[in-house]
Amino acid sequence: MTDSKTVLITGTSSGIGLAAAVAAAASGWHVVATLRDPGKVGALFAAAAEAGVADRIQVAALDVTDPASVVAxxxxxxxxxxxxxxxxxxxxxxxxxxxxxxxxxxxRDAMEVNYFGVVAVTRAALPHLRAVGGRLVTVTSVGGVVGQPFNDAYCAAKFAVEGFMESLAPVAATVGVRVSVVEPGAVASEFVASQQLDIPALLGAAGPYAPAMQSYIERTVASFGDAQTSADAAAAIVATLDAAEPPFRVQTSDRARDFVGTKLTDRDGSAVQALTRDWVEG
Structure with a gap:
């Protein structure tokens, strides 16, 4: 990509978004790194400076749940x-x-951030992407393909995003815009910590679901013990941005590919149910 290429990335204060902003800048993009609270730019600026790409990253405020903020x-x-x-x-x-x-x-909160925010940004950007034959890359999740216990609302929103983008992709292609979704699995980032989970409180309020939730939490904590890094996930995003012919669906690790593959070959749902049932039965 040439120095004239500009990419807008949402959610860059930490985790995958931060790493993607730095990696895209290193790949030659001019990056507009957006975040809801511009005061939380310290980690991004530090990472950009360390990578020697601070001059290629511009920070801007954008709250995906505020349509006026998105358009502006x-x-x-x-x-x-x-x-x-x-x-x-x-x-x-x-x-x-x-x-x-x-x-x-x-x-509704989960849908606003994870789905409607994506729709708003996409709608605002499409006329400009269409004008240059641009790229639209959306970070979903393996949870946008495989429904996961105790992630009802999150997975519903991510499923919605996948359906939206899968429907949009062939239409956008007719006007020169390439659409892709990137599906990380477990990523060792601030994403989990940012939920500020009070596990004892969750278990205390879970009632008859407490044993299943306990099993789910233990399994989830263990899965993040050997998770891929944010930088690894970001590399898949930037590779999709840079690809001459980007695929529609991209997983960020072999583990994510195997997990998604279970669903995509599971015609009656039994394989997925057997897999996820084990998460909650201990």
Whole structure:
């Protein structure tokens, strides 16, 4: 990619988004790194400086749940740089719980951040991506393919994103825009910590689901013990941005590929149910 290429990335204060911003800059992109709270740029600036790419990263405020903020951020990029070549939808938030333990507000919050925010950014960016034959890359999750215990709302939102993008991709291609989804599995980043989970409180409020939740939490903690790094996941995002012919669906590790593959070959759902049942039965 040439120095004139500009990419807007959402959710860059930490984790995959931060790593993707730095990696994209290192690959030659001019990066507009957006985050809801511009005051939380310390880690990003430090990582960019360490990588020697601070001059290729510009920070901007963007709250994906605020349509006015989305439009303003996109329009500012185009006004300042003359074009927008790519977008990486990365901003997201977890939501642990199951149907009886979640409120309507919990479910709506998960959808606002993880789904409607993606839709808003995509809608605002598409006219500009169409103008240059650009790229739209959305970070979903293996949880956008395989429904996971105690992730009802989160997986529902990520499933929605996958359906949205899978439907959009062939239409966008007719006007020159390539659409891809990137599906990380367990990533050793601040994403889990950012949920600020009070595990004793969760278990205390779980009622009849407490034994299953205990098993799920123990399994999840163990899975993050050997998770891939944010930098590894970011490398898959940037490779998708840079590819001459990017695939629609990209997993960020062999582990993620195997996990997603279980679902994509599971016609009656029995293989997935056997897999995830083990997470909650101990």
């Amino acid at each position: 951020a996109v329009e500012r990029v185009v006004a300042e740089h003359g074009r927008l070549d790519a977008v990486v939808n990365n901003a997201g938030a977890g939501m642990v719980g199951t149907a009886e333990l979640l409120t309507d507000a919990d479910v």
